[in-house]
Structures are given as structure tokens and as C-alpha cells.
Amino acid sequence: DTAVSQTPKYLVTQMGNDKSIKCEQNLGHDTMYWYKQDSKKFLKIMFSYNNKELIINETVPNRFSPKSPDKAHLNLHINSLELGDSAVYFCASSRQATNEKLFFGSGTQLSVL
Amino acid sequence: DAKTTQPPSMDCAEGRAANLPCNHSTISGNEYVYWYRQIHSQGPQYIIHGLKNNETNEMASLIITEDRKSSTLILPHATLRDTAVYYCIVRGYNTDKLIFGTGTRLQVFP
Numbered sequence: 001d002t003a004v005s006q007t008p009k010y011l012v013t014q015m016g017n018d019k020s021i022k023c024e025q026n027l028g029h030d031t032m033y034w035y036k037q038d039s040k041k042f043l044k045i046m047f048s049y050n051n052k053e054l055i056i057n058e059t060v061p062n063r064f065s066p067k068s069p070d071k072a073h074l075n076l077h078i079n080s081l082e083l084g085d086s087a088v089y090f091c092a093s094s095r096q097a098t099n100e101k102l103f104f105g106s107g108t109q110l111s112v113l
Numbered sequence: 114d115a116k117t118t119q120p121p122s123m124d125c126a127e128g129r130a131a132n133l134p135c136n137h138s139t140i141s142g143n144e145y146v147y148w149y150r151q152i153h154s155q156g157p158q159y160i161i162h163g164l165k166n167n168e169t170n171e172m173a174s175l176i177i178t179e180d181r182k183s184s185t186l187i188l189p190h191a192t193l194r195d196t197a198v199y200y201c202i203v204r205g206y207n208t209d210k211l212i213f214g215t216g217t218r219l220q221v222f223p
Binding site: 104 | 147149151154155156157158159162198200210211212213215
């Protein structure tokens, strides 16, 4: 059983479209994250939710809107996609927000054409 | 969180120990040293973490110097599957962010 699962694994879309990436964790963790890995392989945190509440928002454009319907799910919706949004997006979870190891999903490769 | 410095790449022969260094000279007293790795096309994977004592688990050993300004991750018997980018991260106890640097690309060869 996959601990942190993301769908889809690959997403190819046109500029200007709106798309969503879904993430689910079955570890019973309270905290979930979205990270972005760009073409230079830098991994940067975007958002963090703890028990469905936003606790980190790292100067991400407001075209990106995370949604956490419950603490096992953290979805990422992106409006008006731009070429620069092309990257691999990783979801992660941890038992609590501080000083805990993170478990990552396998990533969603987003290509904006 | 303190910054870390790692060599960009290292090689290791299969079956030998891989020793990956990390410098964190500005680490403060309540900051932990974490190690993660990312195998090609996969999500990062937690390896080990420590505060000041040496730590060992089923994956690796972490040796932290007495002044805590540097550490070494040891993979005792490297295999081809250990080829990955290894990230050394310093994280405050009450910090909710894990900030990745550029890491060390470890290539294990037959």
C-alpha cells in the first residue's frame, strides 16, 4: 500500500488551462505539504497544512490554491497555467508539523505547452 | 535554519562504504541534522537525523562532530541502488519547513 499517493503521475496541458493534482496519505499524519522541483532540480516548499489549516504559504502565486478537504488529502489546483509552472510537484506528509520526518509521494510531472 | 555545504558529486565502488560529508558551521544548539536522498524520478526519502550523538539505523550511520559544525553520512556497504542525490538539511526543532539545498550526487559503480 502506497503511503503517499499522487495523481496523475504525468500531466501535459496547454497554457491558460486550469488543472488539479490530488494527494492522499494513509499514514494518519496531521501535516501535509506541496513541494515543487524545477528543471534545475531545486526542491522548494510551496504549502503546508496541519489538520486542514494552512500553516505555510511560501510566496506562491495566487494562481496556486491548495485545498484540504480532510487531513488525509491535500489537493493542488492551478489556474491559468504558465510555461514556468512546468516542474515536478511532490506531495508529502508528516506526523506533525515540527521535527518529524517527511514521507514523499512519487511526484507529478507537469508539462505546460 | 543554518545553511549546509556538500560536495556536488562523489563516486563509490559497490560494496564499499560511502562517506558523504556535510558542513554546517553556523548550526545552532537546537537545530537537527537531517539526511534525505532522492533516487532518480522518485520522491525524496528520509534516511536519518540527529542532534549531537551519532545515530545508526537500518539504512545508514550519522556521525556528527563534537562541535556539531560538520557531519558525515555513512552507507556501510553501498549498492547500485544507492545511486541518488543525498541532501543534508539543518532544521530547527520547532521549524515546520524542510529546506533542501543542492545535495551530493552519489554514483555507485560496479
